[in-house]
Amino acid sequence: MGLPTAALALSFALAGCAGSGPDTTATTDHQAAASRTTQAAPGRPAAGAAPSAAAQALAHLPGLGPHTEAEIPADTRQVVLVTGRDKNSSDSQVALYERTGEGWQPKATWPARNALRGWTDDHHLDDLRSPVGVFTLTDAGGLLPDPGTKLPYHQSHSFIASGTGFDGEPLAGAFDYVVAIDYNRVPGTSPLDQTKPQGAAKGGNIWLHVDHGGPTHACVALKKDAMRALLRALDPALHPVVVMGDASSLAR
Template structure:
């Protein structure tokens, strides 16, 4: 496990940030059915080196050769819903949210995941999917009870309020962005791959952190044993220590798209459980 330079803490406010809630998720990716039930500083470098991440993907309402049950006559059309989310998960998404980033792992122990951003217009229940992106999560997969150093990404529904990075914010970035030279990933990843550039762009996942602060902020409301520093960040071609990593162009697209006025959240966890 890589160890990295201690970052400078960012300015913090008093509002405590927590997961929206535990959940159960069934995600459709292409024609494959990925499912996971309800239920953790974890980036790959900086202070204590770990990252948390979610899982995702979306596709048609089919599962291989198995037909998907039709909705009851009085139910909302399937096309209006985010495919694969159970009613329990949907209830955890705030009513004001109009952007949902779904991160779905291949299974509970895999570090491979897929990500899709769903959006809806104001006063509409019709969720529209974006493209499917490949991603990496923690080396040992997922957990509903994340702890520092377990090499698993925390499952849950979390708000997305803050971003930053070693590089300047891409033009059009909407989330508050801390351009800071302390976003440096030193050493090597879990599989020995170089971490250079991993923190060029990051988006904080509000797991065990205080919202409306820099991703570098070290406050851990639930205690350091529960980990923290779980981010979306630039992929380094290997598993993370808890975060979710995506290609640089995807991170730039997310920074330009995620809008605090639309109250974005991430729904993350493994499929097939």
């Protein structure tokens, strides 16, 4: 499938959002698509808004059906829940939950963006959709120094986003902070690692990264302050995962 010229403008050191080495340059698997302003969904909390301290613990994560919930590992006590507005929308919301003896406790919510064409259960390279599923979160990195995360953090000048998105939004700073989503990658490696166990055709190198002002190629993007807060909150001792997809898919 041919991509618009603007999509090819986003590059950094390693193919797909990762690559063969820290000093090479290649096109990423989450290049920006058409830029447009994301409007908050009705009732969506403001960016970074923390739920009330008196919020009641939840027995189940909101919006998840039995199939999705069953995919969350038994030892997971921290979930980043990404809920897309609908199957073909690039608007989504991210909510952070932690499980205690009393149930799931909401910690924070932020508006977010996902891929231009929405979501898919069968992601492939350049389909401009984000993959639906439950994926571990094991590794982080970015152009900027570690903001205080407990995850392994790889700072590198290879985390460079340049050029503009489809609608002209600048991409600079999109990779200041990233968390690698363990879709078609080897956990425990740098986000820049190029290894794709399922093959290149299945895409990969999909990250949580800084919002550049438009939909993504396949990643999930949050405002910079939200990414800092998320990085500081994620704790490998809690075996964090991301649960991501459109609302109807998550409800299965």
